Amino acid sequence: MIASKKEVRLPALFIANLMLNTGAAFMWPLTTVYMNKTLGESLTTAGAVLLIMSLVMMVGNYVGGILFDRWSPYLTGVAGAGISLVAMVLLIFFHGWPTFAILLVIVGFGDGISLTVGNSFAATITSTSIRNVFNLMYIALNVGVVIGTLLVGYLLGYGVTIVFSVTTICYVLLFVLMLTEFKVDVKGNQSDRKDAGRVPKLNLKVIWWICLMVFAIYTSYSLWESVLSVHMTNLNIQFKDYSLLWTMNGFLIIFGQPLMNKLFASHKLATQIGMGVSIFALSFFGLIFAHQYSDFVIIMIVLTIGEMIGFPGLPAWVDNLAKNGRKGRYQGMYNVAISLGRAVGPLFGGLMIDYFSYQALFLSVGLAMILAMGGVLFSYRRLSE
Numbered sequence: 001m002i003a004s005k006k007e008v009r010l011p012a013l014f015i016a017n018l019m020l021n022t023g024a025a026f027m028w029p030l031t032t033v034y035m036n037k038t039l040g041e042s043l044t045t046a047g048a049v050l051l052i053m054s055l056v057m058m059v060g061n062y063v064g065g066i067l068f069d070r071w072s073p074y075l076t077g078v079a080g081a082g083i084s085l086v087a088m089v090l091l092i093f094f095h096g097w098p099t100f101a102i103l104l105v106i107v108g109f110g111d112g113i114s115l116t117v118g119n120s121f122a123a124t125i126t127s128t129s130i131r132n133v134f135n136l137m138y139i140a141l142n143v144g145v146v147i148g149t150l151l152v153g154y155l156l157g158y159g160v161t162i163v164f165s166v167t168t169i170c171y172v173l174l175f176v177l178m179l180t181e182f183k184v185d186v187k188g189n190q191s192d193r194k195d196a197g198r199v200p201k202l203n204l205k206v207i208w209w210i211c212l213m214v215f216a217i218y219t220s221y222s223l224w225e226s227v228l229s230v231h232m233t234n235l236n237i238q239f240k241d242y243s244l245l246w247t248m249n250g251f252l253i254i255f256g257q258p259l260m261n262k263l264f265a266s267h268k269l270a271t272q273i274g275m276g277v278s279i280f281a282l283s284f285f286g287l288i289f290a291h292q293y294s295d296f297v298i299i300m301i302v303l304t305i306g307e308m309i310g311f312p313g314l315p316a317w318v319d320n321l322a323k324n325g326r327k328g329r330y331q332g333m334y335n336v337a338i339s340l341g342r343a344v345g346p347l348f349g350g351l352m353i354d355y356f357s358y359q360a361l362f363l364s365v366g367l368a369m370i371l372a373m374g375g376v377l378f379s380y381r382r383l384s385e
Contacts, residue, residue, distance in 0.1 A: 005183070005184040005185065006184060006185055007121075007124055007125050007126060007127065007184055008121045008124075008125065008181060008182055008184050009181060010125065010127075010128060010133065010136065012177055012181035012182070013118065013121060013122060013125075013133075013136075013137070014136055014137070014139075014140045015140075015173070015177060016118060016174055016177045016178065016181070016182075017118050017137050017140035017141060017144070018140040018143055018144045019144070019170045019171070019173045019174040019177070020111065020114050020115065020118065020144070020170075020174050021140065021141045021142075021143075021144025021145055021148070022143075022144040022145075022147045022148045022170045023084070023088070023111075023144075023148070023167050023170035023171050023174070024111055024144070024148070025144055025145045025146075025147070025148020025149050025152070026148045026151070026152045026163060026166070026167040026170070027104065027107065027167065028050075028225075030152055030156065030160075030163060031046060031049065031050060031053075031104065032046045032047075032050070033156075034100070034160060035049065035097075035100070035101075038160065039096070039097045039100065040097075041097060047346065047347075049101045049104065049105070050346075051343055051346075051347065052101075052105055053104055053105050053107075053108035054108070054339050054340075054342050054343030055339075055343055056105050056108045056109045056112070057108040057109065057111055057112035057115075057339045058112065058335075058336045058339040058340055058343070059109065059112065060080070060108065060109040060110065060111065060112020060113045060114075060115075060116070061112040061113075061115060061116045061332050061335035061336045061339055062112075062116075062332050062336055063112070063113060064076060064080055064112060064113035064114070064115070064116035064117050064120075064328070064332060064335075065116045065120065065328040065329045065330075065331060065332020065333070065335075066328065066329065066332065067079075067113075067328070068116065068117055068120045068327070068328030068332075069327070069328040069329055073117065073120065073121065073182070073184075073328070074178075074182050074183045074184070076113065076117050077113075077114065077117040077118075077121070077178040077182045078175070078178045078179055078182075079113065080110050080111075080112075080113030080114040080117055080178075081110065081114055081171065081174045081175040081177075081178040082110070082175055083106060083107075083109060083110030083113070084106075084107050084110030084111055084114065084171050084174070085110075085168070085171040085172060085174070085175045086106075087103045087104075087106040087107045087110065088103075088107060088164065088167055088168040088171045089168055090103055091103050091104075091107075091164045091167075091168075092161060092164045092165055092168060095160060095161075095164065112335070112339065114174065114178075115335050116328065116331055116332045116335050117182075117328075118137070119137070119315050119331040119334070119335065120327050120328040120331045120332075121182060121184075122134060122137055122315070123315070123319040123327040123331060124184075124327060130316045130319055130320070131265075131269070131312075131313065131316050132261070133316070134312050134313065134314075134315050134316040134319075135257065135261045135312045135313075137312075137315075138253075138257065138311060138312035139253070139254065139257050139258075142250055142253040142254055142257070143250075143254055145250055146247065146250035146251065146254065149246060149247075149250075150247070151166065153243075199321070199322050199323070199330070200323075202379075202382065202383045203321045203322070203323070203383065204321075205379050205383075206321055206376065206379045206380050206383055207318055207321050207322065207330060207333065209372070209375045209376040209379050209380075210314065210317065210318055210321075210334070210376055211333050211334060211336075211337040212337070212372050212375065212376075213277065213369065213372035213373050213375070213376050214314060214334060214337040214338055214341065215337045215338075215340055215341045215344075215372075216341070216365070216368045216369045216372045217277065217280065217311075217341065217369055218337070218338045218340075218341025218342050218345065219341040219342075219344050219345040219348060219365060219368070220281075220284055220341075220345065220365040220366070220368070220369060221341070221342075221345070222341060222342045222344075222345025222346055222349075223345055223346075223349045223361070223362075223365065224303075225345075225346075226345065226346035226349055226350075227346065227349040227350065227353060227358075227361070228242070228287075229242050231358050232293075232296060235291060235292075237293050237296070241293055242296075245296060245297065245300045248297070248300060248301075248304075249300055249303075249304050249307075252301070252304045252305075252308070253304060253307070253308055256304070256305075256308050257308050257312070260308045260309055261312075264309060269313045269316060269317045269320065270317070270377065270380055272309060272310065272313050273309075273310045273313050273314060273317060273376075274310075274373060274376075274377055275309055275310065276306050276307065276308070276309030276310015276311065276313075277306065277310045277369060277373045278306070278370070278373065279302060279303075279305055279306030279309065279310070280303055280306030280307055280310060280311075280369070281306070281366050281369035281370050281373070282302065282306070282366070283299050283300075283302040283303035283306060284303075284362045284363075284365055284366035284369070285362065285363070285366045286298075286299045286302065287299060287358075287362040288359045288362050288363060314334070315331060315334055318330050318331065318333075318334050319331070349361055352364065
């Protein structure tokens with residue numbers, strides 16, 4: 001039976017993305033602390049679990065994209081949300097070692113599928129400009145991160161079972177939304193196109209460059225979540241002050257993103273992304289000279305401005321370039337680049353610090369982002385000629 005709806009409703013997409021990112025934001029900061037302090041495992045073991053979770057999430061990203069295109073977008077979404085939900089329910093009752101790690105990895109796989117499915121459904125919406133759709137998705141992501149990270153610190157005092165129970169509520173809502181709101185006939189929108197599934201070679205080259213740039217961006221960004229906390233405490237800055245920077249980042253995005261959307265609505269995506277990524281990359285050069293807390297506050301503000309300008313447009317740009325192509329596959333590639341960057345970043349940061357210095361690390365990632373962005377803009381200019 002053909003679904004009557006041609007596209008998913010925007011509020012449903014927003015809430016589903018919000019629930020997914022709130023649930024994930026509960027788990028990421030909890031993992032290292034819980035494994036080390038409660039389960040008595042080493043930080044190396046905790047790091048290995050997070051690495052495996054990131055890698056499995058990448059597999060989920062890829063599988064989600066393939067199944068969205070070749071199987072059923074609706075059933076792929078239900079399956080992804082269902083996998084995460086079942087694992088989270090089990091975590092409420094079984095969170096010892098190594099069950100915790102195994103179930104966490106399963107959650108990562110389900111989340112990987114759900115992330116790609118969400119982006120792929122977003123790319124099929126035609127009633128609103130694709131730019132506005134992905135801007136809204138980006139706000140949902142950041143609201144979710146703020147809610148999750150703020151609540152987990154408060155709820156952990158009541159025990160880890162409470163944390164897993166509240167997280168499960170997020171996944172229940174995600175699953176219900178997938179079940180009720182995502183049964184739409186997106187394949188009908190693509191089947192009548194000529195050359196469906198094929199993307200022009202020059203377009204594909206730009207997409208690959210974008211994925212390389214996204215990998216460099218998230219490798220760099222993950223340093224803020226990992227080695228920067230150690231670097232700042234080494235400079236006698238308290239951990240709670242480091243945490244406040246993330247709260248500031250989240251609130252700046254929630255309230256500043258709508259303003260940025262209006263300011264850059266008339267700009268080309270390539271111009272907007274080039275400017276945003278440049279500002280984001282320059283903030284890492286600033287870290288080379290940062291010694292006081294006020295330095296890190298200013299750098300985080302600059303980083304967040306670059307993020308607000310450049311990041312929301314990236315999946316929309318990939319979608320524009322993948323004309324006549326399979327939306328799931330290329331949104332999957334984009335999400336794989338994010339997951340791979342998050343997986344590699346902490347390991348790369350640790351190696352650079354062990355063998356060189358923090359300054360060398362910040363310089364190398366800043367240059368990597370600038371060079372990758374140069375590759376994107378050069379290949380896109382050739383496409384425009």
